[in-house]
Amino acid sequence: HAPGYGAPEQQARQAVTPASDIYSLGATLYTLLTGAPPPNALSRESGLEDLKPAREVNPNVEPYLSIVANRAMSLRPDVRYETAVDFARALERPSGHPAPEISDLRRTPDPQRLAPALRPAPPRRRRQIERRTTWALLALLLIVVALGVTVSLVNLNAADDTIGEAEATATIESAVVAALTAIAPTPSPLPRPTELSTPTPQPFTTETGSRMLYVPAGTFRMGDDEGERDERPSRLVQIDAFFIDETEVTVGQYAQCVDAGACREPRVSSENYYGNEAFVDYPVIFVNWYDAQTFCEWRGARLPSEAEWEMAASYNAVENVRYRFPWGDVFDGARLNFCDVNCTHSSRDPNYNDGFRYAAPVGTYPDGRSPIGAYDMAGNVVEWIRDWYGFSFYREGEDTNPFGPPEGEFKVVRGGSWLATADEVETSARGSFDPLVAQANVGFRCAMPPP
Incomplete structure (x- = not known):
């Protein structure tokens, strides 16, 4: 696995279970939502790095998707989704559960957040986008699982061949990047924010x-x-x-x-x-x-x-x-x-x-x-x-x-x-x-x- 995508038990060369694959899927979802890979799992476990929720990195991320990614990347395998099907179902917001509202955080003003918000898509169009994104994520799920099997075979046939491992990693990265590029929407440019003085942060x-x-x-x-x-x-x-x-x-x-x-x-x-x-x-x-x-x-x-x-x-x-x-x-x-x-x-x-x-x-x-x-x-x-x-x-x-x-x-x-x-x-x-x-x-x- 590329750094950030492997579960802690996998990087520590401990027993690997389906929960390890759930971690990798969560990491892939995190990259899709934020445009950046998550921190290394062992660094998180030791306290050297933190996992910022996707919504903290990208405020436009739906809260429920940020929660799905966080749960899938839990450091404890038994906290993650039990199966890939459970993970896929979680990508659909449960009926009757709208996105939670956010209280006024009274944080230090962020210049980019002060820029005019992007105009939301009409409700019908938004549902189409969400449905298309969900199916794209499911397709990405199949790609990652398939590549995981391929890489496992490569490693079995060339356990000591570092070139083979590098090629396998490159294959994963190329495929994931291609998949992410295909489904990630092209963001509209935001107006350049006005420079603001930074007041002392308040509670x-x-x-x-x-x-x-x-x-x-x-x-x-x-x-x-x-x-x-x-x-x-x-x-x-x-x-x-x-x-x-x-x-x-x-x-x-x-x-x-x-x-x-x-x-x-x-x-x-x-x-x-x-x-x-x-x-x-x-x-x-x-x-x-x-x-x-x-x-x-x-x-x-x-x-x-x-x-x-x-x-x-x-x-x-x-x-x-x-x-x-x-x-x-x-x-x-x-x-x-x-x-x-x-x-x-x-x-x-x-x-x-x-x-x-x-x-x-x-x-x-x-x-x-x-x-x-x-x-x-x-x-x-x-x-x-x-x-x-x-x-x-x-x-x-x-x-x-x-x-x-x-x-x-x-x-x-x-x-x-x-x-x-x-x-x-x-x-x-x-x-x-x-x-x-x-x-x-x-x-x-x-x-x-x-x-």
């Missing part, structure tokens, strides 16, 4: 209802010289600007991804939590790292890096200081949901009662917000982070946009939970879990670069 609300806060680029002190060994030494790092969710992802927000067919239900779902309307504003739990990353990608975002998370949790840019806790340097059990008198562990703190034995609705503790205004970055649920865990990361990481090791056994978690003690909710405290772990005290929030 905005996503289609799922998540509010994202802007974190300006800056230099802050990461780590704690008085903390655990893996938090030392503290050092100055430069971080590019980014957005991060104001709250942890809620049950209601995650359910939208499940309903769209892009996410799986949490590992444990019942009327006592995920399936109960009373808990729609609580943090989603029982999701593993891959579930969390899939949701963020579906939403056009990703999980935050460890450095981004710590900056959003601890750094006061106005005063140029780093806090031990999101609200300051002195612990206050009234500002968070942690292991207080309601906790069943022997380490509980009987001096505080936060009102909840388990998780609390997101945003319950406004006095516990971080300097940028993010809720629950201490306590409630511990949060999945994009990086692989590295014990010596604080000592060996880069000084600009530091990122964890390229591979590992555990993914980083930050922030502590309703089970955590005071020292475990410090902004420099680090933890790690197997990425397949899904627990009652583990959730996440998303981040993304400025649009």
Whole structure:
């Protein structure tokens, strides 16, 4: 496979299944919609690259097609469409389900988006275009599958012949390019946009209802010289600007991804939590790292890096200081949901009662917000982070946009939970879990670069 079109298990030379072909079909659809190949699957898995939804790359893409491509390219084979027939059916928008409307994102103005919109085709003409595009995509499906068989035969007959492999790859690329050229509409040129000054990005609300806060680029002190060994030494790092969710992802927000067919239900779902309307504003739990990353990608975002998370949790840019806790340097059990008198562990703190034995609705503790205004970055649920865990990361990481090791056994978690003690909710405290772990005290929030 050409870079970007092979499933992660295929590139890692693991067992290949029909789900691997679904990934390649999704990648081909992505190229058709955006005009660009998707990032390498292994780079996505390691966190080195992100998959931007097709609609983020090309705003004219129908939302449902962007979701189809994302689901087909899920890093987890069991999340992808089960068969090619299911994939093909998904290319037709289900009857009775119009394209979802987009809320006002209040993003930084994009000059190209300010240009006059292309005149839409009349309804009948639009249906003809959609039908023709669907059949063209199905034809492309057959081409890719047929070429896949051909390449497999070439590789069997010339396993050690690099020239044969190169010719096979070229055959795929040529055929796919030809097919894409045949069905891709010729875009009308847009008027040259007027040059505009760029204002400071403002918080905005996503289609799922998540509010994202802007974190300006800056230099802050990461780590704690008085903390655990893996938090030392503290050092100055430069971080590019980014957005991060104001709250942890809620049950209601995650359910939208499940309903769209892009996410799986949490590992444990019942009327006592995920399936109960009373808990729609609580943090989603029982999701593993891959579930969390899939949701963020579906939403056009990703999980935050460890450095981004710590900056959003601890750094006061106005005063140029780093806090031990999101609200300051002195612990206050009234500002968070942690292991207080309601906790069943022997380490509980009987001096505080936060009102909840388990998780609390997101945003319950406004006095516990971080300097940028993010809720629950201490306590409630511990949060999945994009990086692989590295014990010596604080000592060996880069000084600009530091990122964890390229591979590992555990993914980083930050922030502590309703089970955590005071020292475990410090902004420099680090933890790690197997990425397949899904627990009652583990959730996440998303981040993304400025649009």
